[in-house]
Amino acid sequence: MPNRFLAVDWGTTNLRAWVVGAGGQVEAHREFPLGVSRLAPGEAAERFEDTVRPALGAEGLPAILCGMVGSNLGWRQVDYFPCPADLKTLAGGLKRISTSGPPVFIVPGLCCLRSDGGLDVMRGEEVQILGWIAGSPERSRGKRLVCHPGTHTKWVLLVDGRIERFVTAMTGELFDVLRKYSVLRAPPGYDDAPEDESAFDEGQKAAGDGTALASRLFTARARVAGGTMKPEQVKSYLSGLLIGADVAGTPALLGAGVGTPVVLLGDLDLCRRYQRALETAWATVSIHDGDAAVLAGLGALFEMESVR
């Protein structure tokens, strides 16, 4: 292994940083509310040096950064590289942004053409996914579907260890805007309703084959109006309905069928909900922690850069 380095996943809302030792072990870890949407233009470099490095005792360490830090809202805009892509693609596109002192690199994003029109783009998830692949040789063989759930859920088709293509679904964002602003919003006092697995399952059932989403969403309202669902169940029902519709419809846009093994990667709580929705139909579903994967990916990239 090469020298110690600072690994950073710098997203829209938060920044997560790890000091990785020469043996690959994590020596320090911190999370900061310093996502790029919270920074003024030009502020990223300053906060990195004044806040992030000192908090981790990482002054003077080389660093590698992925995520929205490479967007036009971040520290420096770095290209999107077209799919198919693997870790070598990302390593070849690393952008060194420090002109003096220890090297600081930003990882490029990925893009691809969607079958249903236009470009799709990704920044950050690609490091997790390719890092997950690097974790075991058998992950570089065959066809897999990776689902990275979130505000903008990424569905990614892997072929022989490469990201072949992907699509983004606004599933989490639909949930948020409908819960905050629509007729399905929480009535006063129902914001913190507990998870309700049976309501989630009912919602998934109501998603059916994933068509007519605008119409199926209204069943949440109609059930409450008709007295067959309690207002505190709407949140879980809506979650089941939106995840159910995502699962029923999006994989087909990548040409993936229910026989393709699915890897859920990212926030474990969200992953478990997708697992619940997938397992009614899909053959093989496994869950993997996003943090471990992003560290593996950044570590591999740092190593590839170090030996160049």
Added chain:
Amino acid sequence: MPNRFLAVDWGTTNLRAWVVGAGGQVEAHREFPLGVSRLAPGEAAERFEDTVRPALGAEGLPAILCGMVGSNLGWRQVDYFPCPADLKTLAGGLKRISTSGPPVFIVPGLCCLRSDGGLDVMRGEEVQILGWIAGSPERSRGKRLVCHPGTHTKWVLLVDGRIERFVTAMTGELFDVLRKYSVLRAPPGYDDAPEDESAFDEGQKAAGDGTALASRLFTARARVAGGTMKPEQVKSYLSGLLIGADVAGTPALLGAGVGTPVVLLGDLDLCRRYQRALETAWATVSIHDGDAAVLAGLGALFEMESVR
């Protein structure tokens, strides 16, 4: 024809009123920003007598009211009647709410069981639809699909002049919340973008078979990010995508196929957008004005009440 009467379509946002003469002709018409969502509890009766009647010179006339005025937010809560239903069903459920003076009636709503779960409900559109049927004897024969587009678009299956069943799609509400609060919201200065028919058509194409809506919505963002669509085109593209997905998916929930004649009823501008989306696949599509239909429906109900 019976005596003169006052016909009122009293919705969530607005109140529309007509004085109808003994010969059926409209003698006066006014619209008021007095929808039930704008009224305090108990205010409806007062505003009706103090504002609506005097503005139309309709003091002392019998009146018949339909729409959300019959909901728990309105003047008096009136039942939902189950489908199948026709004008006789509504006439049998008219609720007289005036205890003295000229009679004032509220028309009941309709409800039905959805194939995808739970009750669905309607208040106001049923009078337009049944009024439209009353306009010509041939409309009481065979199978038709009526689409009443709006915040909550109603798709209604007619069989031999009856409302057999219906589903509600939150198509207009999805458009509103996504344009106001999501990553697809208008950037400053693009709120009043003009209609763009080619962007609408592209959006409809991107809707595909209506599956994976959360994913297809992201194409709007991705096209702008990729430089293949201008920010001012997003509004029309999103409208085409949501209406396209509605048209592609919702009729099947009613068991209606592309051979079923479609009647678009309501706001003519919205009807024309649905027509544009429907005409790529559906055999027969016609547009009819909602105002004329609600007047015909209220007139027929008033006549049925008068001869009882």
